Every structure is written in structure tokens, then in C-alpha cells.
Amino acid sequence: MNDMAHKTLRAQPTSDEIWATFQPIVSGDDYVDSLRDRHLKVYLFGELVEEPVDHPMVWPSINALKATYDLASEEPELATARSHLSGDPVNRFLHIPHSSQDLVMKNRMQRKLGQITGTCFQRCAGLDSISVMHSITYDIDRAHGTDYHPRFLAFLTKLQKHNQIIAAGMTDPKGDRSKSPHEQADQDLFMRVTRRNQAGLFVSGAKAHMTGGLNSHWMMVLPTMRLSEGDKDFAVIGVVPLQAEGLTYIYGRQSCDTRAMEAGDVDKGNAQYAGQEVLVIFDDVFIPWEHVFMDGEYEFAAPMVERFTAYHRASYVCKTGLGDVMVGAAATIAEYNGLEHVSHIRDKLVEMTHLNETIYSSSIASAHESKPLSSGAWINDSMLANVCKHNVTRFPYEISRLAQDLAGGLMVTLPSQQDFESSETGSILEKYFKGREDIPTQDRVKILRLIENMTLGRNAVGYLTESMHGAGSPQAQRIQILRGMDVEKKKWHARKLAGIKQVD
Secondary structure, three states, rough: OHHHHHHHHHOOOOHHHHHHOOOOOOOOHHHHHOOOOOOOOOOOOOOOOOOOOHOOHHHHHHHHHHHHHHHHOOHHHHEEEEEOOOOOEHHHOOOOOOHHHHHHHHHHHEEEEEEEEHHOOOHHHHHHHHHHHHHHHHHHHHOOOHHHHHHHHHHHHHHHHHHHHHEEEEOOOOOOOOOOHHHHHHHHHHOOEEEEEOOOOEEEEEEEEEEEEOOEEEEOOOOOOOOOHHHHHHHEEEEEEEOOEEEEEEEEEOOOHHHOOOOOHHOOOOOOOOEEEEEEEEEEEEHHHHHHHEEOOOHHHHHHHHHHHHHHHHHHHHHHHHHHHHHHHHHHHHHHOOOOOHHHHHHHHHHHHHHHHHHHHHHHHHOOOOOOOOOEEEEEHHHHHHHHHHHHHHHHHHHHHHHHHHHOOHHOOOHHHHHHOOOHHHHHHHHHHHOOOOOOOOOHHHHHHHHHHHHHOOOOHHHHHHHHHHHOOOHHHHHHHHHHHOHHHHHHHHHHHHOOOOOO
């Protein structure tokens, strides 16, 4: 029997059978336990990882997600909300926004978690995907008479009850960018439906840059771009558990990531927290109909992507939490160097703060200017959300440059922790790397390593490159800003004030 025939005959799990494998999560420790013994097919450095939870390179990213549970316990007024489905308190990362205040509180929570972790805490894309699903499924049902919306609400109710994490798989490898999905020589370069039966459908392809893709319980796959009628098999949205048969995960490298495997914590800069990205391969993966929220309605792919970007580009407010850490680290090294009162040092800290708060203000403004959709969910103002993300593509780089300026060259020429602890070289390094007499040399080294970590090292992934490309590269925001700028109205106001006669 060939492999395809075997897959065809194999009994596929029902929705109820999948849910029966999960236990509700209450605490951060419960979350960590829920990731164990899943027998995922994970490759790192060309080898299978037996238990990702225990791998030193993986653990800091799990710990960053654990913080989202801990914050909900420690500050429930910030990190939980009242579910519109059950009426019960739920983690805010599982809550559909039903007011502008919901979106404001979401942004405040995201900034707080950025401050706590100093990295990407990997849940924003999942939250934004379920927010989009609430309205898109409602609109598809109205247009086609489908039942996607009640399916989605049933799934979300269980997701909230189990307090689980959902990741968003939107980015396809794309192949030849000049061709649409159905024109690709290799059809697997975009996620597509390969076949359907009475129980559900099967998908093949891959999702790239999957933030937190290994640390979640569920993965939602979504189209990545506007689709045409020829792309109907690529117009699919569904959710799969991470342990679904046919999934393979390949862990992405990050700058300085192997420091996590070294002894000691100092050289890691931020030993507690890190982000995570994986490439996820789908080989004929089954999705039961109860977990399918789009199947062929290609005309809704474009509005789905546009709504996702309105939510997700505003979600980059999380970088202001990291910016707070950067300002604090820069101010600390200035203090440790005895320069905290020098005018140009203080001016650079003011500039860093100004840039950081500019990002925050545009995101908060997009929340305050949000509007309700037909389904009852509220969505950020698109223009201001795109302005927020466009600021994020620039300002963290300048904030990082200024932090490196204040840190000095020692940030990238420091000897290792082992050299500082060596009986041969430790006392020498202690003597020559001393700053202020009342500040331990080790503390000065630690803050320099944190700046290195966030501007060049592992967490520069989340603070810099992700800020550039996440939720669309800069040109994507400029296109959306162009579409929404309404230049004709602005010209009308200018002509009116100039006294130019014009036709209304």
C-alpha cells in the first residue's frame, strides 16, 4: 500500500477526540507542563529534539510565554477580560475586543509584557488572528450561507475554557513572487487544500517565520495575500493542534543563540527570555470540518489580510516595552560610567524616550479611534495602526543606535564570563573594566551584555528585524497609508483656504 493510500484509509481524529487530549491550564507552570510529552517532530541543528521544553535554546522562549499566564494571575485587571461568550474571566490574549477600551487595555498589556520579558512574547499574532476570524466568518456566512461563524465561536469557547495558546500561520514561502499561488511550479510554496472528505479536509505546504510556532497548542493557518478565482484551493483557514500527524518543525537560528547552551548567564545578556520562530511543514495534514473557517471563499482573503494588519500592526506597541528596557539599560550604563549628569547623555535619553512614546501614542490612538464591525468585534483605525507599525520599522533602530552610543565599544569587546571567573585573568579584568568605584564590575558587564543582547544578539531578532518585517515590511504600510490618506479631501481644504474656486 502506498503512503497516500495509507493516509486515505487511516481514521482521522474528530474535533471531540482532539479536545479530549487537552487539560485546562490555570497557571504558568500548568502551561509549561502542557508542552511536555507531545512527541513533536522538531529539528534543530539537523537533529531531532527529544523534548523541546528541556532544550536550553528553546526554554527561554517558553518562559516568555509563561509570563503571559503569570501576568494574568498577578494583574488580572490588565491581563484578563470578561468573555462575551461565557461571561467568565479569560486571558486577554483569548478575548475578542468589543470596545475601544478592550483595544486600549490590550496595548497596555503588550507594553507591560515587553517590559517584563525584553523580547517577543509570541502571542500577539494569535490574538489578532482570532479577532479577525470573528468578523470574517460572520461576513462569509452572510454572503454564502455557510456556518463558519458558529463553528469559530464554538472553537473559541473551548479555547478560552482550556486557556490555551493559538499561533497564527500566515506567511507562506511564496516562491516566485511574480506569480500567483496556483501559477507556482511547486504548489507547496503556498498552503493549499489537497483533498476533502466527509470528515474534513487536508492541507499541504508550509508556514514560515512562525512566531512561537513550537510553544503553542494550536496553529491557525490563513491565506497570506489577495487571491483570485484560480486560487480557490489556497483560500483556506483552519486550526490544527501542534501534535497533528504530518507536521514537521524546523527551528530557526538567532544571532548568538548558542550562548544559551553555554555555562553561566552573564554572556547571554537576557538569560530568562527569548523569542522563537520555526518553519512548519504540512504534509497532508487533516483538519476536521468543525475547525475549518474558510474553504474556497477567495474573495474574502484580501479583507481578511487587511483586517489582520489593522490589528497586528497596532500590536507592535509591544516594542515600546522593549524600548523602555533599552532606555533603562542606556541610562544605567551612563550611571555606571559616572556620566548620568552630562547634558548630551541626558539629551540622548530624552530622544530615545521621545521615539518610544511616539510609537506608543500612535498605537493607543488607533485603539481609541477603533470602530465596530458587523459581527460586533471592534477593530483598530487602519491609518493609525499602519502609522504605528511604520514608526516601528524605524525608531527601534535609532533607539538601539543611541543605546550602543552610550554603551561604548566595550559592549562588543568584553571577554567571556569564564575569563572573568578565571583564577588567572579574573582579577585583571576586574581591575581594568571597573567603572564607578561604588558599582561592582560584574554589574557593569551585565548591563553591557543586555544592550548587546537586544541590539546585536538573540533578542535583536524581536526588537529590530521583526520590527522591520513583522506584519509586513515598510512598503506594505506605505501602500496602506497611501490608500487611506484621502489626498483629494486635503487638497479641497487647501484650495478653500487659498480662495480658489472649486466644485464641491
